Amino acid sequence: MPGTYNLLLVAVSLVVATLASYTALDLASRISMLKHPASRHAWLAGGATAMGVGIWSMHFIGMLAFSLPIPLGFNPAITGYSLLIAICVSWFALHVTTRARLSSRGVAAGGALMGLGIAGMHYTGMAALQMQPGIDYEPLLLGASIAIAIVASTAALWIARMLSNMRQRYAAAKRAMAGLLMGTAITGMHYTGMAAADFMPGSICGAANGVDTQWLATTITLFTLAILIVTLILSRFDVRTALLAGSVTKLNDQIVRMVNHDALTDLPNRRALVERIETVVHNAKRAHETFAVLFLDIDGFKTINDSLGHSVGDEVLKTFARRLQQCVREGDTVARLGGDEFVVLMENLTSPDEAQDVAQNVLDSTERGHWRDGQPFQAVPSIGIAMFPRDGETPDALLKNADAAMYEAKRAGRATWRFFEASMNVAAMRTLQIQNAIRVALDEGYFSLHFQPKFSSSNELAGAEALLRLNHPELGLLTPAEFIPTAERSGLIVPIGQWVVRETCRQIQHWQALGLPVIKVAVNLSPRQMAQPDLIETMVEIVRAEGVPCEQIMFEITEAVAMHDAAKTTEMIQAFQHAGFEIAIDDFGTGYSSLAYLERFRVKQLKIDRLFTCGLDAQGHEGRAIVSAIIALAHSLNMEVVAEGVETTSQFSELQVMACDQMQGYLLARPMTGDAFGSLLEQQMARV
Template identity: 65%
Template structure:
């Protein structure tokens, strides 16, 4: 007995199978996104029910497409059993897809089990018709239907696993194509099974009076479409909500990270580092432990920023942060407080030596230098160390004392470390007072100049050196050695330096207006000033505004500063000389200049440091030999020689015998006020 097919219903069965396949792919992706076990189980159960109903519905739409010349129907219990089989098979499939690993062996075994389940669902559905005599199956087509079911199952599992990641490109289109392929495979298995069935002549359907096949198929098809569509809508809605929630969560995490970590170095910021130190204080009090705070900043970092740009400075900070992380232990805190200031908290230490060893490791690590855009830079930190509870029992006090110790390290020569000592507090308070005084000094006119006369060997007045002084109403008279280093570190020295140039020019103008002979005045340049890009331009503006000739001013640069960046020094000297100024190398003998650089500097004068002048008396023949060699060297390079700190007659006699060009010191004249130096100009013979 042969049946016929309704092609429209065959197409409908393919659509149902494809929609069921797409639902399975979408749900597998949704389950893969879930992290909570409870939600995964809920979606697994719902997805299995929806997917199983879809596959089972496709079977009955296919049945509706097949017509026999006899009445037939379905046994309700056996039909329900086939539905249960479809749901169990779907549950198994979704479980396999979402396992951590899907090996080839596991895929093969799962394909066989799932294929057998689908075939069981199909042939259980056939059995629900209760045909008499029983349906006969062509062995070859029967086997082919099972093979198709196994292969289709394997392909479905592999495709679903491959498309479970929703982040890949064009995932929706890929799932649609894959669903169509899977739908064709499932439908092909069904119709191959149908082709294998042979209904013997005179067959009677024993379930013809149970459930009408047309009513069942139509109801199931509509019900299934509803289930699949609702499932898809819920899946997309839930996925969108989950995506939105995930985006909000990630955004919130990024905001929290930005609020607690430094954007440049990704180290804990000041707030986070402070909170961790507070937590360490509480734990250490409870357990009786000790810990150390290492406070550090980078020596000369502002120079790098000003000369090479902030992008280079940022790369230096990032490189230093990485080196710090390499030096500390896993549980230690490394934070950036801002600018070039960093802090390390070394917890659970037994002896101060552990903090000392860490400081030495950091200094040793930074000796290698850092490379930024093929440019090798030597960047070293100064480190201050404070211990809990010895040096403080609160975050504020510990950080303050570590900072104080760090500045002591800077005063001690930089690129070193110091432990906090109680005596440092007095120095820190004094430093703060002087910093405040410097802020007030320019506007309040607390600065004033003295002029140290310089004389030639014959006794003629050769000029003067401008010396700055600061007299504060509360702090009294401050020595340059006390406030100049503080002004240098804070950067205030730049504006102070311009004030010195302007006030010197004004005094020279007053002397000229009073009829005094023109005189050359030397002005010291600080290391920080030499790194100002517009230094020469601003100096020229001041000189023009005050009406002074450039030739009347000589700028002094210490040998140590000149050799810190010799090419830059040469460039700066040329710029000054091109504008009519003269240059002197000050404190000669305290640095490490080579003859080649001395020659390239092309300076007008070489000033012998007072240490060597004192050695003329204290060190006998050796002292005289050194000074004589310096004078001979300077003369060979066409440079005049000035000896500083001449305080005894014997020093003066020996310098004159050695043909020293100029001398200055207390023996000849103490630093004079502008008025007193004006009197000296009037009474003394000036040698230009």
């Protein structure tokens, strides 16, 4: 019995199949993004229902497009079974395509099972006609329809897998093209299966019920399109919501990381370190364990930062942080507190020796430049070590005591380590008091200048050295040895040094206003000042503003600072001399002199360190030979020699014999106030 097709409904069935295929692909990508099991199950169930209804509707509309010379109808129960099969097949398809791993063999097996399921749905739907006698199927076309179902299903699974990433380029367009191909294949399977059906002449439809086929097709089409479109809208809305939530979560994670990590080195910052120490303290108390906090500060970093620039300083910090992580044990926490201060938290220690070993490893690696990446690099720290629970049971106490031990390491000569001891708290408190005193000293007028006279070998006044004092109302009179290192570390030495030059000029002006002889005063320059790019211009400006000739000021640079960058020092000395200042090399013999550079410096004076002056008495002939050699060297280079620390008559006599140009020390005169030095000048003038 021949049948005919309503071409409009055939086209509608193709549209429904295409939309159902696109929906399936979209749902597969959506479900692949879900991590929460409950959400995945919910979307699998809802998506399978929508997809199953779409595939079943395509089949049912295709059935309605077919007509025979006899009335047709469908058994509701059997039709329902075919719908259930379509939903189950759809659930299986979505489940397979959204698995974390899917091999080619898995795609093939899944495609075969899905194809058999779709074929089962189709032929169950055909059985819902309840034809009498039954439908006779042509074997070749029947097999072809099943083969098409399997091939189409396998292709659908593979395409869905390939398009599961919703963020790939042109994902929507690719999904639409794939949906059209899949819809065409599914539709082709259906109509191949219909072509395989052979209806016997005189057959009747046992399920015929007189329902209007056009009305039923329209209702199912609209209902199916509504379900698929709503599903797509919900999917897209949920995707956007999920992406927005993911972006917010990612942003929140970034904010949390920024709050808890140092932006330059990406190490945990103080906040994160304190939280970690709190956790470790809690665990250590419960397990009766010990741990260590190592506080590290890079020696001379401020000089590097000031002389070479902040960009170089930042690179030093990043490199040091990376290299420091190479020196510690696996599981230790390395954090940066700020500036050049780093902390290592070492957990689960069996003895303090383990902390000592790590500290020594850091020093050995930084001093010798032995790194696993083979790049030369030197940034040597001083290290303080505090042990839990001996040295504190809170993060603040442990960090404070490790910091105190670190400063003790600096006082011991730097580039070393020290364990915390209770006595260090006294020194740390003293250091803190001095820091606070320095910060307000300029504004409150706590600084003052003393002047140490310099005498010629004939015991005549030849000049003076300006010495800074800090007279604090609570701490009393402080010597430079007590506060200059702290001022140097904090950077306050720069404005303090400018004040010293300005105050020296004012004192010179005061002496000259009293009619006293012209005198040359020496002023010390610190390493931090030497690193200032505008040092010479600033000094010239100060001296000229105070109305003092530059020739009356001599700047003293220690030998160690001068030789740190001898080439740069040579340029600075020449610039100072060009401006009219004179330069002296202080503490000569205690650094690492280079005679070649000494000749290039061409300074006015060499100052022999008090160590060698004391050696004139303590070391006898050897001591005299060293001092005599220094004086002879200086005179050969047309430099004057000043001996510091002259405290005995025998030293003075020896220096006179050696033709030392000038001497200073307690034997001759102690440092004195400006007024007292003025009186000394007046006495000198009276003798003349």
